[in-house]
Amino acid sequence: MHLGDQEPSGGAAPGEVLSALIGIAGGERGAAWASFDADGRVVAVGGALAPHGLERLAPGDALVHAALWLEGLPVPPPRRMVLPALAVARHHVDVHLWPTSSSAEGPVAGPVAGYMVVVDSTLRVRERATVLERLNEANLLQEQLAGAERGRNSARLERSEALGALGVEVLERGGDGLFRPQGAPSEWLAAVCGWEGALDRVISGEDPLSFLGAFLAEAEETLDGDSPALLRSGMWSQVIAGREEVFEAFAMVLSTGRRIVMVERLDLRYRERQELLQRAREASLSHEAARRGVEHKDVLLHCIVHDLRAPLASIAGALRLLRGSGEGAARPAVAADQARELLDIALRQADRQDALIRAVLEVFHAEVMDLERFDDDPRSAPDLVEVALDGVERARPAFLERGVRLVLGAGAPAAAPVVGARDRLARVLDNLLQNALRHSPQGEAVEVSVAAGPDGPALLVSDRGAGVPEGLQGLLFRRFVRGTAGGAAGLGLYYCRMTVERWGGSITYRDRDGGGAQFHVQLRAARAVSSAPPAPGA
Amino acid sequence: MIRRKICLLGAFAVGKTSLVRRFVHSLFDERYQTTIGVKIDKKLVLTTTHDGRALEVTLVIWDIHGEDELQKVRASYLRGSSGLLFVVDGTRRATLDVALELEARARAEIGDIPTRVLLNKADLVDAWEVDPAEVRAASGGRWAPVATSARSGAGVEEVFQSLVRAIALADAGQDTPPEGV
Numbered sequence: 158m159h160l161g162d163q164e165p166s167g168g169a170a171p172g173e174v175l176s177a178l179i180g181i182a183g184g185e186r187g188a189a190w191a192s193f194d195a196d197g198r199v200v201a202v203g204g205a206l207a208p209h210g211l212e213r214l215a216p217g218d219a220l221v222h223a224a225l226w227l228e229g230l231p232v233p234p235p236r237r238m239v240l241p242a243l244a245v246a247r248h249h250v251d252v253h254l255w256p257t258s259s260s261a262e263g264p265v266a267g268p269v270a271g272y273m274v275v276v277d278s279t280l281r282v283r284e285r286a287t288v289l290e291r292l293n294e295a296n297l298l299q300e301q302l303a304g305a306e307r308g309r310n311s312a313r314l315e316r317s318e319a320l321g322a323l324g325v326e327v328l329e330r331g332g333d334g335l336f337r338p339q340g341a342p343s344e345w346l347a348a349v350c351g352w353e354g355a356l357d358r359v360i361s362g363e364d365p366l367s368f369l370g371a372f373l374a375e376a377e378e379t380l381d382g383d384s385p386a387l388l389r390s391g392m393w394s395q396v397i398a399g400r401e402e403v404f405e406a407f408a409m410v411l412s413t414g415r416r417i418v419m420v421e422r423l424d425l426r427y428r429e430r431q432e433l434l435q436r437a438r439e440a441s442l443s444h445e446a447a448r449r450g451v452e453h454k455d456v457l458l459h460c461i462v463h464d465l466r467a468p469l470a471s472i473a474g475a476l477r478l479l480r481g482s483g484e485g486a487a488r489p490a491v492a493a494d495q496a497r498e499l500l501d502i503a504l505r506q507a508d509r510q511d512a513l514i515r516a517v518l519e520v521f522h523a524e525v526m527d528l529e530r531f532d533d534d535p536r537s538a539p540d541l542v543e544v545a546l547d548g549v550e551r552a553r554p555a556f557l558e559r560g561v562r563l564v565l566g567a568g569a570p571a572a573a574p575v576v577g578a579r580d581r582l583a584r585v586l587d588n589l590l591q592n593a594l595r596h597s598p599q600g601e602a603v604e605v606s607v608a609a610g611p612d613g614p615a616l617l618v619s620d621r622g623a624g625v626p627e628g629l630q631g632l633l634f635r636r637f638v639r640g641t642a643g644g645a646a647g648l649g650l651y652y653c654r655m656t657v658e659r660w661g662g663s664i665t666y667r668d669r670d671g672g673g674a675q676f677h678v679q680l681r682a683a684r685a686v687s688s689a690p691p692a693p694g695a
Numbered sequence: 696m697i698r699r700k701i702c703l704l705g706a707f708a709v710g711k712t713s714l715v716r717r718f719v720h721s722l723f724d725e726r727y728q729t730t731i732g733v734k735i736d737k738k739l740v741l742t743t744t745h746d747g748r749a750l751e752v753t754l755v756i757w758d759i760h761g762e763d764e765l766q767k768v769r770a771s772y773l774r775g776s777s778g779l780l781f782v783v784d785g786t787r788r789a790t791l792d793v794a795l796e797l798e799a800r801a802r803a804e805i806g807d808i809p810t811r812v813l814l815n816k817a818d819l820v821d822a823w824e825v826d827p828a829e830v831r832a833a834s835g836g837r838w839a840p841v842a843t844s845a846r847s848g849a850g851v852e853e854v855f856q857s858l859v860r861a862i863a864l865a866d867a868g869q870d871t872p873p874e875g876v
Binding site: 366368 | 708731761766771774776
């Protein structure tokens with residue numbers, strides 16, 4: 158039925174309103190109308206009645222909507238009053254009501270109090286439902302995404318918790334380029350990153366003073382590169398809460414593009430690696446020391462052979478002269494006094510060779526076997542005064558022969574028991590005297606004295622030779638160091654130092670006032686209570 | 696107070712860790728304990744500025760593992776350093792070559808910064824295979840080595856103090872020549 162086919166007796170609906178409603182309804186077939194009186198009863202109906210169920214209305218029927226509307230409700234605007242959708246069949250309709258005329262007090266009384274227009278809003282409702290459905294879908298999707306993110310966060314925290322239990326903490330780089338922990342950081346991570354008490358727990362590669370800061374700077378470069386790979390920091394240690402802790406960090410880009418840094422607190426892995434490296438390096442050091450030892454022995458052997466050969470040449474020469482036959486041509490027999498002189502030369506050279514061999518043997522012996530032997534009991538310890546007196550007497554003939562005086566200095570105590578071994582102490586003195594004799598000009602004196610000082614008894618051997626050149630003084634007590642006078646293997650002073658240092662003593666050199674050399678052997682006084690000597694060089 | 700980072704570099708077993716231990720804690724341990732990676736320590740040091748003012752410096756000391764075929768020093772460890780200490784073991788000639796190589800790499804990475812060279816194990820001078828003159832010659836005269844002994848402490852405090860002073864002066868744009876003995 159076409160709108161307007163049946164005009165209400167009380168007057169048609171206002172054309173302007175109907176036009177608007179028809180527009181809303183999507184065409185004339187989308188609307189029906191009914192006029193009603195002041196009691197809300199139908200006066201007339203029209204428009205597209207069937208689709209909206211208005212065909213069942215007859216004049217006089219009560220219109221519930223109109224009645225409600227007429228029940229003293231505030232007067233609605235004359236148009237566009239929309240009541241909740243009325244479901245008819247599968248259609249949705251909007252019901253519009255308006256008075257024939259209105260004032261502030263309400264509809265005006267008359268045969269037709271107002272009009273009700275029913276408009277098919279199915280299309281709009283469906284559209285709205287579609288929109289709503291999409292909105293709901295979007296909301297649902299958003300909720301699903303949020304749920305998934307919550308799930309991921311939860312999983313991340315769980316992973317973080319599990320890694321934390323294994324001593325691994327994870328830092329993730331944010332959009333601002335700073336790295337943050339994924340959960341509450343452990344105390345050690347806070348200490349490593351310098352976060353103690355800090356509110357903003359972030360770390361960047363701009364602090365090269367902290368190891369992690371320096372590593373992050375390197376990591377940024379690598380991770381920003383064309384082919385980012387896993388980057389290891391290498392191990393590092395620092396003291397945290399008074400304890401040395403060891404760490405290692407790893408930087409990587411995950412498949413999602415996230416950049417993370419894992420910091421691991423090491424213990425067992427570090428110890429295993431440390432042990433392996435320690436062994437390897439100790440082996441390397443041992444090998445190096447052995448190689449140096451062999452080299453030194455080679456040099457020593459060369460020196461010994463050279464020094465032993467020199468006296469032999471003199472002895473052989475003297476013997477050949479005595480036999481009266483030189484190489485190649487016969488020689489006349491030597492006179493008796495010349496023969497004695499040749500024998501003396503041979504004997505001296507033999508003595509010299511013997512002394513060299515003894516020196517070598519003593520050094521080797523002292524080095525490998527007899528280093529710890531000494532006496533510090535004052536009842537049996539060697540008396541330095543006695544050793545000095547004996548040594549002077551023993552050396553006197555050699556000094557006489559060379560025209561060098563040997564004197565015992567004044568002021569020696571009656572006795573001076575010292576830590577040491579008598580035979581080796583005597584050997585120390587012999588070495589110093591031989592050294593002094595070698596460097597003393599004829600007619601000068603070598604003085605041996607014993608002094609009691611606050612550090613213990615000391616033995617001093619002084620000569621009037623040329624002294625030791627300054628460049629040689631620092632090397633004087635090393636092996637194979639020889640002065641310009643020659644005649645020694647360069648082991649005598651080395652033996653002296655090694656021996657007295659084993660007893661907790663020392664030996665030093667100084668230029669003597671007025672020219673010459675002075676060797677000062679400082680020893681420890683033997684006391685009633687034994688005590689081990691300090692380690693050499695300590 | 697300012698913070699400055701210094702690094703100790705050298706071959707393995709030259710005594711870097713012992714020198715730091717002596718300087719920071721006044722301790723020495725006879726046992727050799729190889730270093731893996733980097734050991735970081737700190738010490739507050741008092742020095743003077745170019746105009747004679749007292750200056751407190753928190754020294755962040757990076758004791759970097761010894762260089763050999765098993766561990767190579769990463770150049771990135773040196774970034775941000777204000778000073779370097781190169782340690783040579785006087786009893787091992789080969790450690791001088793390692794120190795020279797490390798110095799060349801360090802200069803390439805971070806340029807010229809205050810440097811000191813320590814000829815360590817002065818307590819074993821009898822066993823030295825290399826002396827200060829040889830170190831000077833090998834470095835082309837650039838190095839004036841300081842004889843040190845972590846065992847006795849000889850020269851240790853002095854060389855660290857000397858480096859800190861050089862850093863303070865470098866901060867002020869002034870150069871100081873290295874002090875050797």
